[in-house]
Every structure is written in C-alpha cells, then in structure tokens.
Amino acid sequence: MEQALHYLNVGTAMFLLIGMALLLGRLLSGPTLYDRILAVNSFGTKTVLFLCVFSLIIGRQDGIDIAILYALMNFIATIAVLKFFRYSALDVSMNYSSRGDLSKTVVGKAEMSGEDT
Amino acid sequence: MVRSAFILVVVLAAYWLTLSGYLYKPVLLIVGTISILVVLGLSWRMKILDAETAPYFHGKAAGYYAWLFVEITKANMSVIKAVLSPDMEISPTTTKVPMKQSTDLGRVTFANSITLTPGTIAVVMGESNILVHALFSEMTNAADFQDMGDRAGWAVSDPMLGRIEKGAS
Amino acid sequence: MDGDVLHMLQFVISALLLAGGVFFVIAGTVGVLRFPDFYTRMHAAGMTDTLGAELVLLGLIVQAGFSQTSLKLALIAFLLFLTSPTAAHAVVGAAHNAGLKPMLGKYRAPAPGEAPEVKSEVKPKTKSKAKSKAKTKSKPKPKPRTKKKAT
Incomplete structure (x- = not known):
C-alpha cells in the first residue's frame, strides 16, 4: 500500500509539472504585462502544491515549510510587482482614492457600444 | 476586546505549536510564550484588538463559508464546461453590483466571495457598488448577487444600509 | 486485516x-x-x-x-x-x-486553422438568445480583437 501511495504521489507531481510547463507558454506569450503576472502567480500556486507533494514523496517534512514560505512570498511578490509597475517605486502609500474612482468608469452597454467605434 | 485578545492568543499558540512541532521542549515553549505576549502587547498598543481581529470566529461565518463552498463548486462546473468544450461559448460581461454593507468587514467579505466564485471577479470597489466582471452573462443576475450580499452581511453581523435607516435613533 | x-x-x-x-x-x-x-x-x-x-x-x-x-x-x-x-x-x-479594456459580448473559439475572430454582440436589443446566435452564425462578422492597451 505504501508503494501505491508513492506511485499516486508521483503521478500527481507529474501532472502538476505538466501544468506548470503549459503555463510557461502563457508566461512567454502573454500579450500584456498582466497576463504575465497572472501566469507567474498561478505558477507559484502550482509550485506550492508541487512542493507539498514532493516532500511527501521523499518522505521529509522540510519541503512543507518551504511551501509555506513560498505561498507567502508568492503573494507578496505579486503585490510588489504590481505596485512597482503602477508607481515605478515601492515606497508609496496606497490610499483608497488611488485605486480609481468607480463613478468615472463606464460599464455595461455604454462600454459595449463604445467598443465598436 | 477581552474576547479578541483571547482568540488572538489561542490562534498564535496554535500557530507556534504547528510550526515548531516540539510539545515537550521547555525552551521552545517558553520562547513561544514570550513571543505571544510580545505580539499581544504590541497589538494592544496599536489599538487593533477590536472586532476585526477575529472576524470569522463564530458559527454564522462557518455556515456562510459552507454555503459558499457549494456555490464555488457549482460555478466551477460551468467554467470547466466552457474551458473544455471545443467551441467555448462565453459571453464576458461587466456589471455594477450595489453593495449595501456598511462596515469594511462586510464589504470585504462580499467582494471576496465574488472573487472566490469562479466566473465572477470583483474588479473595482467603489463607495456603494462593485464593478464585477463575469464570464457568462447569465452569471450577472442581480438577485443572485443580492442574495450573496445578504448572506455575507449576515455572516459578519453587518448592519446593512437598508436596516440602518429604520433602526437609527 | x-x-x-x-x-x-x-x-x-x-x-x-x-x-x-x-x-x-x-x-x-x-x-x-x-x-x-x-x-x-x-x-x-x-x-x-x-x-x-x-x-x-x-x-x-x-x-x-x-x-x-x-x-x-x-x-x-x-x-x-x-x-x-x-x-x-x-x-x-x-x-x-491601467486602462485595459475587457472584451465584451459573445465569443466563440475559432476552429483550428481558421483566423481568430470575435463575434461581438453589440446591439443590446436582442431578445431571444437562440435567434441572435443563429444570426451571428449565419453572418460571421470578422472583427479585430479587443484593443489591448499595454502600458
């Protein structure tokens, strides 16, 4: 039964690796910056999962600690990269108004017809 | 405030024991106690020991997240159908969803639930409404959003805006 | 056992x-x-x-x-x-x-080999979905993809 669990974990790890490899395509060919950030963020989530599976495969607990760190770092890195590309600096205080005013945003049908022009 | 402090201590102790794993080493236990006390003192000095310290620690929030999990599963099915069908029939839409929650916690819970449900994502949060991008136009049903908003406000005991006018003064 | x-x-x-x-x-x-x-x-x-x-x-x-x-x-x-x-x-x-516009309206994936196209339903008037779908299918209107304003 140990052997079966081992093979199950190896299979899961293989599929996660396939998913990560596929995501590299979006990372390389993403038309906009945000596609790439999205790909990196999703890649990080899969890396966390892969680390968890991998540490069960090799039978050591250390990998899970690294996975916890990676989950936190992935989130912080995403926010930091976004903030850097928004303000060209990291030393900026984010207040509520800097996120844009919703009342100025045109949505729905107006935007649908506006897209046509 | 005593309740939030108590919950904070319990959560920090559980966190320390989970990460260290040594239940019988006096040195580690003493160091953990000291750091918990330091964190407690710092958060008391920062005056952040209020209702937002432990927002989801009652039965209502657990019930709400159980309901949300069912919704997430249902939404996942429809998104996965669109992904795997050869000609994916999607109709991306944006709508403004009115937000009736009056506290920050209620608003965050509502917007977070919208983002957690695949197929809808909260793009911008305004003063009284959220700009939502949906994958299918069927998903932008105003009644569904209102239902979710009511449940989210109920889960964090939020005085919704409609009820404030009735109950105030 | x-x-x-x-x-x-x-x-x-x-x-x-x-x-x-x-x-x-x-x-x-x-x-x-x-x-x-x-x-x-x-x-x-x-x-x-x-x-x-x-x-x-x-x-x-x-x-x-x-x-x-x-x-x-x-x-x-x-x-x-x-x-x-x-x-x-x-x-x-x-x-x-940053001003990235979402692509709105109906979209159908292009068949392999076919040029990518966006079937956008601009008229907000259409009542029945089946009718509008039949319309867009019979008269495919090739459209440029959504303008992407990368910053």
Missing part, C-alpha cells in the same frame, strides 16, 4: 481527491492558455486557485493522517484560501486601472 481496510480506504479517498484536484489544476491551466483576453483568463486561474489547490491539499492531508505534516498542509490551504482572491483582485484592479 482491519488496518488493511483502513489503508485501502485512505488510499481510495486520497486518490479521488488528488485526481479531482489535478483535473481542476490542469483544466485551469488549459483555460489560461485558451481564453481570449486577460479578464477571462483570470477566471480560469481563479478556478485553479480555489478548488484545484484545496482538493490536492485535502488529498495530501488524508494521506498524512493526523500529524504535524497534515496541520502544516492545512495551514497552507488556509493561506492559499486567504491570499489567492486578494492577489486576483489586485491583478485585475491594476489592469483595469
């Missing part, structure tokens, strides 16, 4: 959860590759983050039994549950703030 049955049960439950999680992860990845514009890709990525990750971690927790490992895995699941919608909201908000 009794322990054997328990191990079998553990294996079966873990295998089911892991298979489901891997299915959602792969499907989310395929969605990120296939969907036509940034905002729709975000939905596929969210699918990976919510159900896929949680199911894989739940399968691993079942394997680990009641131990420190499973507690740590539960902690990871909790952290992902907290951070992934926040990160998704931040990315989408930043894209919207």
